[in-house]
Amino acid sequence: MALMPFTDSMFLLVESREHPMHVGGLQLFRKPDGAGPDYLRGLREDLIKNEDIPQLFRRHPARPVNTLGYVAWAQDENVDLDYHFRHSALPQPGRVRELLELTSRWHSTLLDRHRPLWEIHLVEGLRDGRFAMYSKIHHALLDGVAALRHLQSTLSDDPDDHDCPPPWGTPRPPRAKSAGGTGSLLRTARSSVEQLAGVAPAALKLAKEAFREHTLTLPMQAPKTMFNIPIGGARRFAAQSWPLSRVREIASATSTSRNDVVLAMCAGALRDYLIEQRALPDAPLVAMVPVSMRGKSDGTATGNQIGAVLANLATDKKDPAARLSTIHHSMREAKRIFKELTPIQALLLSGINVAQLGVSTVPGVVSNTRPPFNLVISNVPGPRKQMYWNGAHLDGIYPASVLLDGQALNITLTSNGDNLDFGITGCRRSVPHLQRLLLHLDTALAELEHAVK
Template sequence: MARKLLKINDSSWLFAETYRTPMQVGMLATFAVPEDRPTFVADLVERWRSVHQFEAPFNYQFKKAPIPSWVEVKDDHIDLDYHLRHSALPSPGSQRELGVLISRLHSAKMDRRYPLWECHVIEGLEGGKWALYMKAHHSQVDGVGGIRLLRRMLSIDPDKRDMLPPWAVGTHGPDQSGLPPREKPGTELERPQSAGLGGALAGGVRAGASVAGSLSRTYAETLIGGGDTERAAPFRAPKSIFNGRIHTPRRFATQRYSIDRMKHVAKAADGSLNDVFLAVCGGALRRYLRELEQLPKDSLTANVPVSVRAHEGAKVGNAVTFLYAQLGTDIADPVKRIERIKTSTRLGKDRLPQVGQGAMDAYTAVLMLPFLSQAMLGFGGHGRPASNLVISNVPGPAEIRYLDGSQMEEIFPVSLLFNGQALNITGVSYAGEFNIGYTGDRDSLPSLQRIAVYSGEELDALQSTLGV
């Protein structure tokens, strides 16, 4: 059987996994049932069950020995009935019933005897809708890679029919989007051949020096402090209720805003949409923790993933690094909070080495080594956290997308948790809307929905204070 060796960054998610901390990411999308096809969902499931063509990563099985690898499984050896599930919501099929189901589905660790993915088709959602929930292991898919798979799976053409299911598209199957292929930008380490061996060696030396310099500055601040007071560093975050040991059950909540609205606020604040997103999260977490009388006096720190993909292909594995940013939870004024966040994220970006993807993988592996070592050895949730939570922003499709003529209306990310970080907030843009998924540990975070509600109220407050 063909084997594909895992990168260190990818294999670490597998070795850090326990039944309490399944290392999987998911996507929840809602679609409109076409008015002229009331049996659309049943027909779709029946047709999908007949498709036994599997593309990477849906035909990969993890093998630990002798070297951590993906083994390609033959199509006729994959049990599709295990991976494809058909469910229905209890009446009235509201967002609450859907959230309860997704919370339960996302709590369960996947069985490594099978390829690490599941596809759930869910009918009975009120308003003539149905839902698609997919989950895959984080060692195979990161946020950006998942969205690119989604782009390949869905079409911009509402009249397209007999579309292939996600496992038959994957990273190597046909692109069903109907969009022309994008140009593939190069990376800093992709030198022209005329540079010769000397040029390649010089580039490697420069990349190594940049990585070493960034890491040394980062962990010098971790060990001895100092530097800019707005600069966040790993393991300098205050301990909070988000940073203890977690348990298996999950909670899931959602929120959405108009992207135009967020851009208007960002322009008034002389910042970016991501600055607004972080400021809204910071304000919501400040209010939530104050109500629980658990607000630390120092600002919470967010771990913010940054995509470093060198091209548009949705390959198997991760292409992401991380920066640390303060959330201004120690600041009551929403405008002063976003100013703190702007400064902190700028300082975090300035610290990242300007290198190609290979060197960036090495940088990320070393940067995350202390945290991942904690997770793999079972020490996570004891002592000072590397950060208080993960907040991620993933660009999604700008155009309305369809699956066999069924329009996708919303898409929400469902993320992973681990000991020491009981909350993840991830946003995905789609067709003019910014959709946020809040994934939390059920035992650590009472009333997770309040954080989603407070996020909306914090955007109102920021908008009002800025006079937008």
């Protein structure tokens, strides 16, 4: 058994039927030229022969320790690949609508803790001839950034490469060199203590920026909305792609970042959706924007290394250009402060932004307090060029994320070659007509283009 980091243990502790704690993703592929009717069955049969399963995909929680919960990982030496890698078919007429409905159901169900915490579904039956793959893995094993990096490691930029590994077959990342000896352990401990000692001054700096300079968005400034209520366990999932070039052109014309434009696009869509629902608050919505704390050299590292900043979405402003300007200023100031902190300080102070979520399952907390923020909007870097999986052309990568009490909506997107692929996850009971957000995203992008001409 291996000891479990505290963050991983917490993801298992807070999970319930109403709050599945897995991240997922839907990928769309075009079959290689000449693929026959048995292509997918043959592909699955070939892949399932690969029993070189890395440690990550063998993990499941060891027996909990009384009130301490889960504190260690156990290893499954005989992984049942027939259970974890499943072959499914869509009901007719095989539209993307049926695929998204099926994805919504899969994303609503809990993973079996007696088995390694992942599932993959290979899906045929789309009437346009494409096939899909839905995968999910527990957040205790991988965060969203690590999950996407893992996916990319199974892809190839060569359409003639038919030796791509299965999703569970990626070679293990190289082991970190052992520091060895008490001296190095003491150095590590001393470094951590020194960084922790800097948390209080860093917190004072944040307070000064927030209250004297009025430059930072802090928790509990968000208005109460229809998204900030207790949720049920059923999910809805919607997905769509937009050309990256459209976002890039707006960013260039306004001297803002592409992520600023994406946030403005989401802000416009949320404003229109809430107006449609007669539920737009007077105060601007606040988004929590995850930022990766990994270095580029970290590869497909496991675990969770995510920080958090808060962004003013300016949904109280009617003018799209004014919304973008406010969002740009809000994100610029948050990132400036973030860069002045050490990694451990940034992680700990990020915890301030999300601390209230830790007690969101306590009865009455969500209903009787202001939310720390209104929703999560996450932009995860993806492949920069056209990718293939065993000769199949990757058309789309649509992330599906975690929801919590008080957080009934999540928007996660990733870059994919020349496109931005959006995945929207919502509580089925609390967010009606979730697919309408896709229409509003398209409208918001067009309005931004018109505003900056």
